[in-house]
Amino acid sequence: MFAQTISLVAVTESETLPGVSTMAVHGGRQPNPYRAVSEPLVMSAPAVFQSTVDLMAFVQARRQGLTEQVEYGRYGNPTVQEAERRLAALEGAEDALLLASGMAAITTTLLALVPSGGHVILTEGVYRRTRQFVVDFLSRLGVTVTLWDWKTPLEAVFRSETALVLAETPTNPYLRVLDLEVLAQYARERGVLTVVDATFATPVNLRPLALGIDLVVHSATKYLGGHHDLLAGVVAGEKALVQRVREALGVWGGVCAPQTASLLSRGLRTLGLRMAQHNRNGQVVAEFLEAHPVVERVWYPGLPSHPDHEVARRQMKGFGGVVSFTVRGGLEATARFVDALQIPLLAASLGGVESLVTLPALASYYHLSSTERLALGIPDNLVRLSLGVEDTADLLTDLAQALKVG
Numbered sequence: 307m308f309a310q311t312i313s314l315v316a317v318t319e320s321e322t323l324p325g326v327s328t329m330a331v332h333g334g335r336q337p338n339p340y341r342a343v344s345e346p347l348v349m350s351a352p353a354v355f356q357s358t359v360d361l362m363a364f365v366q367a368r369r370q371g372l373t374e375q376v377e378y379g380r381y382g383n384p385t386v387q388e389a390e391r392r393l394a395a396l397e398g399a400e401d402a403l404l405l406a407s408g409m410a411a412i413t414t415t416l417l418a419l420v421p422s423g424g425h426v427i428l429t430e431g432v433y434r435r436t437r438q439f440v441v442d443f444l445s446r447l448g449v450t451v452t453l454w455d456w457k458t459p460l461e462a463v464f465r466s467e468t469a470l471v472l473a474e475t476p477t478n479p480y481l482r483v484l485d486l487e488v489l490a491q492y493a494r495e496r497g498v499l500t501v502v503d504a505t506f507a508t509p510v511n512l513r514p515l516a517l518g519i520d521l522v523v524h525s526a527t528k529y530l531g532g533h534h535d536l537l538a539g540v541v542a543g544e545k546a547l548v549q550r551v552r553e554a555l556g557v558w559g560g561v562c563a564p565q566t567a568s569l570l571s572r573g574l575r576t577l578g579l580r581m582a583q584h585n586r587n588g589q590v591v592a593e594f595l596e597a598h599p600v601v602e603r604v605w606y607p608g609l610p611s612h613p614d615h616e617v618a619r620r621q622m623k624g625f626g627g628v629v630s631f632t633v634r635g636g637l638e639a640t641a642r643f644v645d646a647l648q649i650p651l652l653a654a655s656l657g658g659v660e661s662l663v664t665l666p667a668l669a670s671y672y673h674l675s676s677t678e679r680l681a682l683g684i685p686d687n688l689v690r691l692s693l694g695v696e697d698t699a700d701l702l703t704d705l706a707q708a709l710k711v712g
């Protein structure tokens with residue numbers, strides 16, 4: 307059956323690989339005992355065995371890697387596994403692991419793969435909690451960190467004890483896009499693991515594994531879930547590497563609940579459709595803003611004015627729904643513009659069907675003074691817009707009226 311073969315085909319990328327929307331709908335599907343089209347939600351924490359003979363057969367099969375079944379929810383769950391197979395198919399990965407949040411995916415991956423005393427390279431602009439985890443917590447294990455500013459040659463950043471590079475692309479809020487092929491090749495030649503947080507891209511727009519990256523992580527809370535109604539994280543890549551993270555998860559315990567996995571699988575089915583509209587809205591709105599006299603500057607990788615436009619065009623299939631821009635005026639004028647918006651909701655996340663808007667100066671950086679924020683590259687008039695899947699024309703009308711008020 308077509309759907310059943312998809313997860314197998316996905317492992318070896320070939321010309322016969324189905325498109326990403328087909329994969330989002332059918333990837334990883336397996337027959338279930340209820341003949342249900344939508345996979346059943348299995349809530350049970352432990353699995354039941356019919357007898358000690360049944361238990362022994364299970365233990366032996368698991369030891370030999372002959373079964374995906376698990377005996378306890380911290381080690382896996384049928385509904386979570388179904389979402390994992392779908393995610394692996396989407397990433398073109400051998401395996402994927404679902405966790406409780408994007409941060410659970412990042413912290414568990416780093417804890418599993420970075421040895422004590424090892425050196426980690428983080429690209430500048432990584433999510434601030436990722437940076438905080440490495441600087442404040444991994445340092446307790448003697449791990450050292452270098453923040454790579456993208457300009458310094460890699461020879462000057464890598465060390466003999468470098469264990470792992472964690473890159474984020476596109477970044478928040480300026481949507482910087484890193485050339486992953488160059489990084490992957492340089493790291494691979496030195497036996498250094500590469501992990502890419504591709505939350506802003508999704509597998510529809512960017513496939514880091516196909517570019518030679520070892521592992522891809524996502525905050526599935528964003529585009530993968532897509533409806534602002536769940537928290538989850540995923541790490542995907544080669545089976546042996548994912549297995550190391552899976553074993554760490556069995557101890558650290560930040561697992562994804564089956565209910566969340568079921569919601570995620572439901573959201574994933576429309577990922578292709580949703581991303582087409584996010585990409586369209588992102589591009590059209592970015593072009594509109596760039597031409598608007600009240601707007602100072604726009605950052606969107608789909609614009610030729612973006613510093614990484616060429617890399618983005620080469621590497622990505624679309625540029626997503628996040629657009630950042632500065633409006634003329636200070637914090638008050640920017641706040642008036644944001645308050646005048648009718649469609650985007652004032653909220654901190656991104657990647658869902660509802661457009662969201664945030665003023666970084668009033669959100670993550672509010673505790674700092676204007677001057678301190680500016681030193682960190684966050685001016686008071688910066689706006690980050692996560693375009694949802696609303697009609698493009700309505701978003702443009704709304705932005706135009708709000709820019710008059712601001």
Ligand SMILES: Cc1ncc(COP(=O)(O)O)c(C=O)c1O
Pocket residue numbers: 407408409410433474478503505506524525526527537538539
């Ligand atoms: C790029 C990126 N990575 C990771 C995370 C953390 O994800 P979560 O909130 O699902 O823990 C976020 C959250 O905003 C993010 O933007």
